[in-house]
Amino acid sequence: MTTVAPRASQDSDALGRVDLTDRSVIGESRFVNEELLPTPLPKRTWTTYNYAALWMGMAHNIPSYLLASGLIALGMNWLQAFLTITLANLIVLVPLLLNSHAGTKYGIPFPVFARAFYGLRGANLAALLRAFIGCGWFGVQTWVGGQAIFVVVGQLIGSGWTDAPGFGGYPWTVWLSFAVFWLIQMAIIWRGIEALRRFENWAAPLVTVAFLALLIWVVVEVGGLGPIFAQPSELGWGPEFWAVFAPALMGMIAFWATLSLNMPDFTRFGGSQRKQMLGQVYGLPTTMSFISMVSIVVTSGTVVLYGEAIWDPVEVASRFSSPVVVVIGLLMAVLATISANVAANVVSPSYDFSNALPRLLNFRTAGLLTGVIGILIQPWRLVSDPQIYIFTWLGFYGGVLASVAGVLVAGYWLVARTHLDLVDLYRPGGRYWFTGGWNMRALVATVLGAVAAVGGAYSAEGSGPFPADGLIPVLKPLYDYSWAVGLVIGFVVYALLALPTSRRSRSE
Numbered sequence: 121m122t123t124v125a126p127r128a129s130q131d132s133d134a135l136g137r138v139d140l141t142d143r144s145v146i147g148e149s150r151f152v153n154e155e156l157l158p159t160p161l162p163k164r165t166w167t168t169y170n171y172a173a174l175w176m177g178m179a180h181n182i183p184s185y186l187l188a189s190g191l192i193a194l195g196m197n198w199l200q201a202f203l204t205i206t207l208a209n210l211i212v213l214v215p216l217l218l219n220s221h222a223g224t225k226y227g228i229p230f231p232v233f234a235r236a237f238y239g240l241r242g243a244n245l246a247a248l249l250r251a252f253i254g255c256g257w258f259g260v261q262t263w264v265g266g267q268a269i270f271v272v273v274g275q276l277i278g279s280g281w282t283d284a285p286g287f288g289g290y291p292w293t294v295w296l297s298f299a300v301f302w303l304i305q306m307a308i309i310w311r312g313i314e315a316l317r318r319f320e321n322w323a324a325p326l327v328t329v330a331f332l333a334l335l336i337w338v339v340v341e342v343g344g345l346g347p348i349f350a351q352p353s354e355l356g357w358g359p360e361f362w363a364v365f366a367p368a369l370m371g372m373i374a375f376w377a378t379l380s381l382n383m384p385d386f387t388r389f390g391g392s393q394r395k396q397m398l399g400q401v402y403g404l405p406t407t408m409s410f411i412s413m414v415s416i417v418v419t420s421g422t423v424v425l426y427g428e429a430i431w432d433p434v435e436v437a438s439r440f441s442s443p444v445v446v447v448i449g450l451l452m453a454v455l456a457t458i459s460a461n462v463a464a465n466v467v468s469p470s471y472d473f474s475n476a477l478p479r480l481l482n483f484r485t486a487g488l489l490t491g492v493i494g495i496l497i498q499p500w501r502l503v504s505d506p507q508i509y510i511f512t513w514l515g516f517y518g519g520v521l522a523s524v525a526g527v528l529v530a531g532y533w534l535v536a537r538t539h540l541d542l543v544d545l546y547r548p549g550g551r552y553w554f555t556g557g558w559n560m561r562a563l564v565a566t567v568l569g570a571v572a573a574v575g576g577a578y579s580a581e582g583s584g585p586f587p588a589d590g591l592i593p594v595l596k597p598l599y600d601y602s603w604a605v606g607l608v609i610g611f612v613v614y615a616l617l618a619l620p621t622s623r624r625s626r627s628e
């Protein structure tokens with residue numbers, strides 16, 4: 121096998137990290153702005169702790185909590201919910217680490233990485249798919265954070281706040297809280313990526329302590345773990361459980377399907393491959409297992425305490441007897457949500473929108489656009505019911521993004537063998553221009569993977585937007601395995617289409 125020799129305009133250090141030695145060769149390309157260029161080697165300084173802290177900040181948040189509590193609300197017991205979430209995060213860690221490699225090696229964000237396989241223009245398809253999902257998540261997180269602010273102020277002010285006149289189905293003070301939370305996050309993103317790194321470093325440990333305190337409170341209130349772990353599964357371990365397990369597992373994987381694509385947005389700052397990999401291995405599975413166990417114990421405890429599974433931690437915290445405890449607990453929930461939301465749901469869309477319009481949008485202005493779209497998506501509808509949250513929202517977009525992940529993994533590891541030409545990632549007419557800026561092989565693989573994964577999307581009667589028989593009835597059985605189907609088909613189809621061409625070009 122022969123490999124492509126590096127261009128004179130790019131060089132690598134002793135750790136294998138590549139940078140452009142002469143950025144003038146890109147010239148005045150319309151596919152360039154400052155945020156999209158490779159991170160210079162002196163600025164690739166993130167450590168193992170930075171990545172572990174990033175994952176602690178992103179994972180310890182209310183929507184992460186809602187994953188496990190939603191499974192309890194759907195009828196699983198503590199063990200079933202814990203195993204489902206732990207397995208999901210071990211599975212999604214694989215494509216996440218595979219796609220992270222390019223960010224550290226070349227210092228490039230996700231949309232630039234996607235250009236190598238989708239083309240300089242075609243990368244916008246992958247990037248904008250990821251961006252709009254990120255906008256949706258930004259809206260969801262902002263909504264739940266706003267609710268936490270609403271409860272905190274209500275504890276301090278009283279019924280004049282909580283019983284304010286209604287508008288759009290909620291007191292107007294809920295909408296005000298939503299707006300305030302939105303503005304806080306926009307202020308952080310306006311300060312840039314380094315401000316985010318510093319925020320995550322100190323916020324992550326505080327959030328962990330807050331969730332641990334919530335866990336201890338519930339255990340004390342119910343008289344130990346015995347009553348919680350004794351709660352039976354409403355589904356049992358038979359066919360009823362397995363019918364829920366498969367789509368639930370896909371939904372849990374889909375929760376981080378977005379980051380499995382765009383982790384190069386963060387690993388581009390990595391001090392080495394070892395540092396980013398260890399930080400992520402230490403950070404993702406452990407923190408998600410921890411938050412899921414907190415959620416499982418607290419939600420199961422509400423069954424013992426209140427006779428029903430309360431899956432929303434803001435509502436749980438609002439039932440504390442001490443107003444001081446309520447305020448402290450919910451302020452930590454606000455901190456957790458900001459920590460997760462800005463990192464996971466604003467950084468990537470900012471790069472993605474900037475990639476689509478590099479001359480008009482930079483990291484900050486694209487971040488503002490993300491915030492606006494996050495409101496327009498109406499996130500309060502997405503978290504109104506665990507069926508919609510897990511099976512409709514997570515299951516559907518997870519299958520679509522999995523097909524993109526399959527193309528990227530196959531392209532980088534099988535076709536390119538981890539060798540990219542940095543200059544041509546920014547220059548029209550180069551090796552990544554393909555056909556008018558589009559690689560039709562990647563497009564075909566993505567469409568086939570996505571259709572197979574979510575073409576059979578269905579909803580139980582009255583529980584979602586899809587027909588009970590599926591959008592395409594013959595594909596309905598595949599929807600329960602949407603993420604796996606999208607990943608495998610995207611990977612296999614792209615490899616079959618691209619490998620023969622790649623072998624011919626190397627032999628020449």
